[in-house]
């Protein structure tokens with residue numbers, strides 16, 4: 001009995017020893033040299049693997065940073081939207097390239113009020129599916145379907161569907177501008193744009209490239225392609241894409257003039273000071289000034305003043 | 315009469331509700347302006363070849379097929395082209411269409427034989443028949459609108475043994491094929507002969523559900539009376555069970571053969587054609603008449619005058635609804651097609667096209683989506699699935715965007731019959747999710763094959 005025990009122990013012991021030696025040499029021979037800097041750089045990144053940097057994940061970006069730092073001595077053009085790249089640069093002993101902070105904007109304002117439902121949808125809650133099935137409850141074939149594919153994909157909890165408008169709303173505090181939502185939306189409604197100086201930005205809140213007559217049928221705030229904004233803009237920042245105005249963020253100086261002339265209130269000027277009450281004449285044309293309370297938790301008064309990102313023209 | 319056959323896997327028994335079965339086909343008067351969509355088949359829309367101001371004749375070609383899977387479009391009326399613009403189809407999307415201001419009198423394009431006489435003599439040979447079918451823009455008129463000439467082109471190395479005519483009409487409510495069988499029996503049978511000649515076979519089988527006894531008896535009688543004319547055609551009664559008219563199901567029921575996963579029916583030596591398409595083939599080959607009209611069933615439980623109408627394409631559906639007595643109060647859902655595979659429409663004034671088999675007005679009680687609850691793993695969907703799939707599983711993995719799993723679980727085999735959704739006690743919109751998974755998986759497979 002005790003013999004069996006001893007033999008087993010001896011056999012296993014010797015086997016273990018021999019294999020340990022073999023493993024040691026194999027490990028030496030096939031050792032993969034990995035730069036410890038990669039781990040350090042990766043530690044600076046959020047680890048959400050959202051793909052916003054254009055790489056397969058955070059580690060892939062870290063590897064690219066280390067590689068480029070070694071080859072070119074900089075990390076220009078490599079950026080995680082959710083991280084201060086200076087930190088990564090510091091780890092690598094460099095200074096970061098310039099990186100403009102960005103944010104997602106939802107280019108549709110076809111809320112339940114602006115584009116009232118004509119039909120009632122009862123199918124699967126997937127925008128990509130509904131998009132193949134029909135134009136939308138409000139009838140606009142380019143507008144938001146409101147089923148929240150983008151919300152489900154956001155890694156940073158920065159999007160939610162507003163219950164009243166039925167549209168997704170971006171939380172400017174949480175959005176890092178990674179663009180996952182923009183790539184998800186089957187209708188290309190979301191665009192990632194620079195946040196702008198003082199967080200002020202101007203954009204056309206509509207994605208419908210159809211002719212004006214078709215747009216008016218379904219929506220009271222859609223761009224009709226009248227080109228008034230294009231003529232108004234002193235910086236030639238506006239171009240027409242089909243029958244839809246597009247403001248080039250690189251050229252836009254955020255003067256907000258176009259927003260005032262748009263007859264449809266399609267242009268949203270965000271974070272501009274509220275118009276003075278003594279000029280009520282402007283009220284009609286001025287969009288994006290009626291603040292809307294944020295859902296729960298946030299005290300309505302304080303937030304709506306500073307952050308009219310989630311405003312809608314009623 | 316042959317003994318009744320059926321497919322065995324899955325299937326459901328929805329209420330038949332063939333309310334309009336005894337109502338003869340009526341010619342539907344055309345409105346002043348008709349709107350003819352250029353995309354009337356599965357596949358690419360046709361290229362418009364007319365301009366604003368052109369005068370077009372009835373049956374004149376106005377759109378030419380673009381690509382392999384595409385079909386010609388002809389003018390359904392005589393008149394002037396008012397504009398070439400876009401029109402909302404039943405989904406609410408804008409699609410290119412030709413607007414024609416109609417003249418009172420039909421002036422037929424050259425070469426079209428306008429007669430009601432039965433023409434039994436088939437003069438064209440196989441190749442000519444297929445060319446004629448292509449030229450006349452004939453597509454599968456059961457709803458899928460797959461171009462018929464593509465079906466008839468038997469690939470190299472394959473042989474068509476049977477022409478199967480799909481006369482099952484297993485969708486509840488719809489009666490357009492049934493009426494056509496009763497009223498144009500001989501023309502239809504000549505159509506079957508033409509199809510048999512086109513694919514070089516001497517066996518033609520007409521599969522009909524046993525709830526259409528009148529049609530089965532009439533066809534049997536006609537074939538027996540004219541043995542010389544209709545030799546080789548057989549009528550096969552099928553059990554009344556949905557989806558008996560699914561292409562794969564009808565092949566299985568009649569021949570006992572199974573179409574392999576991912577393959578076409580021709581693998582089993584069968585070419586399956588719908589009743590209305592067969593009649594259209596007769597008109598095209600014998601009279602040179604292109605496809606410009608079809609029978610549309612307008613029906614519903616609270617519809618005042620349901621009916622079967624012969625409608626020229628481009629006639630807005632709301633006129634048909636009006637003719638049937640208008641929209642009743644309690645209607646919540648208007649469906650393009652039958653209740654099982656048809657789709658709810660976004661607008662009611664969409665123009666009727668080649669695939670519009672019926673317009674069904676669902677009452678509140680029928681259409682109301684009962685409350686959706688969680689899957690209770692009862693397995694009824696798997697029992698009902700005629701393709702032997704596991705809908706509850708496909709629903710789950712599609713929802714999770716796990717397209718490896720959808721592929722592994724054969725989502726591409728789904729024929730979108732809706733049996734699973736029909737039987738689910740938890741009211742889960744199973745088919746929606748499966749269609750989503752199928753579309754995504756299909757795109758992934760396509761991209762992979764292109765590499």
Ligand code: SF4
Pocket residue numbers: 103104153154155156157158159170174175176177178179180181182192
């Ligand atoms: S809202 Fe869009 S861009 Fe912003 S963090 Fe979420 S997914 Fe990224």
Ligand code: SF4
Pocket residue numbers: 106127143144145146147148149150151168184185186187188189190
């Ligand atoms: S923005 Fe796009 S993805 Fe988001 S809810 Fe609207 S349609 Fe869906």
Ligand code: SF4
Pocket residue numbers: 204222223224225226227228229230244245261262263264265266267
């Ligand atoms: S002014 Fe308004 S409606 Fe006109 S083109 Fe510009 S955004 Fe569109």
Ligand code: SF4
Pocket residue numbers: 688689690691692693694695696705706734737738739740741742744
């Ligand atoms: S029929 Fe419905 S409840 Fe039953 S297993 Fe299938 S999905 Fe689940």
